[in-house]
Amino acid sequence: MNFKTKTILLLSVSLIFFASQIGTALAGFGVSPSSVLNKNLVPGSFYEQDIYLVQGTPDVDLKATIIINAGKINDWIKIENGNSFIIPKGTQQFAMKVNVNVPSNAELGKYKGTIIVNTTPIGKQKDGVSVVLGADVGIDLDVTSIKVSDFSIQNFQIQDTAKGSPIKFLIKVKNDGNVDNGPTKVALTFFDQYHSKQLGQQEEVITEKVKSFQTKTLSVEFPNNLDVGSYWADAKIYNGGNVAVDSKIVFNIVSPSVVKVKTQSKFFAVKLPNLSAVPFWVYLLAAAIVIILLLVVIIILILRNKKGE
């Protein structure tokens, strides 16, 4: 057998096979938000942001491998979960915590880069050419020397309060600035449940501040001399001399012994009668009527006994 014949024979038996799966299932993967973004960093800042790794159909465990590609700021960026971790099966949104530590001697300027997230399904190896998925997270950071005061009030509420207990006004504050900040004062004007009769007005100064790039719920307490019932409060939240929020909210004063449950779950959606809202004279009248009726009954029974004798 000459060389030419050997070659032809080898070629004729060595056909390479790849997977031939038509209409294979789709796999999906993504990141949200798409970038680590902060334009207000200052030298020495610490900034933390969650990037969610998302899958519509998380039917297997997924190994995620992280590569930070950000040039000279590579050392600023750390993934709290580590550079390799498992996203458990069934998890549609997995929080990857990105920490940015800006050195105190950092140069001012704009910094860009990419966090590359690659994934590999565990225990789902296919023959042939498999497609594995990943996504890029942009890095877009500005280091500045300008002090930025920028906070927003995300929501506020008054929780149901027991009669006699302080009224707690809760404010969720998001500080996007690079200095500690927050609202300075809250003014509440109380009204009856029909918002027709003003019952009083109170102000409280807020001294607590929210750290830069953090979100926190502040609690402001007001003295409570309201009876049990439903009330309106016109709330004004101040940022210095400016009114940041002006809104109306409903709240309830409840009896200390009564827990009013009217929550998200319909299974617990019960409302107890508010007996303490009844004026005191109604109780007195009722008691008097009951006593008179009891006396009448006793007299009748005595008369009956006398007749029997």
Next chain:
Amino acid sequence: MKDEAVAPGIKKKSIKNLLILSGILVLEFVVLINPSLIKEYKKFERYLPAATSTASVTVANVVPVASSASLNGESAITLTENATKSVVVTGTITDSNGCADLASVVVKVYKGLLADCTATDSTTCYVLTISSPSTDATCTGASDTDIVLSSSNATFNLEYYAQADSSWKATITPYDGSGAGTVNTSSGTVVNTLTALSVGETISYGTVANGADSTGDHTATVKNTGNVAIDYNLSAAADFTCTTLGSIPLGNNKFGTASFDYSTGGTALTSSPQLVAANIAAKTTTDSTAASYWQIAVPNGVSGTCSGSITFAAAAH
């Protein structure tokens, strides 16, 4: 005998009197502690003058008022690729005539202007109507003046292509028999950008002889499953290994955005990501996709079934 004849009559009369008195007692208690009557009393009292001498009053209609509207607790909303994400609107609707007086409550979750949100379009506007508030689980009877919005009655399923923006709001509009009441709007919530894709799980080259190139079109369809336009990066971590003998260098894979012959076109795959500027728009009404074309060259000296993987990584355009 006379005494004996009278005694039963007195006894019967006494029992009758006792029954009547007991009935009166029961009625007294019912009247005094029934909370609905207390509520009516309170409403009645509101309309009484300070010193009244008339017994005739008219209970006026009070417009319902929405308050404390909040979308997802005002926390940023992260969507899920190629799926829906549940978000909850919370708030309170108060009708001083009783929650049963409410005709309906319309809750809208929208980006931009309320006036532009008239019907659900999945990208910028979602509308939910509570058409029978009196049967809502949080409307607990005639004495109850409010209903509370929560996950049980105000959950919205946002599609993965709902547009990213910081101006998403929830507006609650209550209606009674007289029309719309006082609306309330949340302060504003971010819907985060979502960079995502989905691709078929394999690429099929079929059967290729040693020393030959694949022929025909071998495609992988890339679908945008996020809410921003995307490009994608392609790479492979390792050469393709074959079951019987040898391996195929990863660079023997070539890709393109249109049909090509291996010998004359395509871009060789590398271990470092290469960006394909496909600019696949986010979905609006129909799926948004782009085809990726593939060819491979099989060298001599390999045999068996060859396996490997190619990474498709989404990148915001």
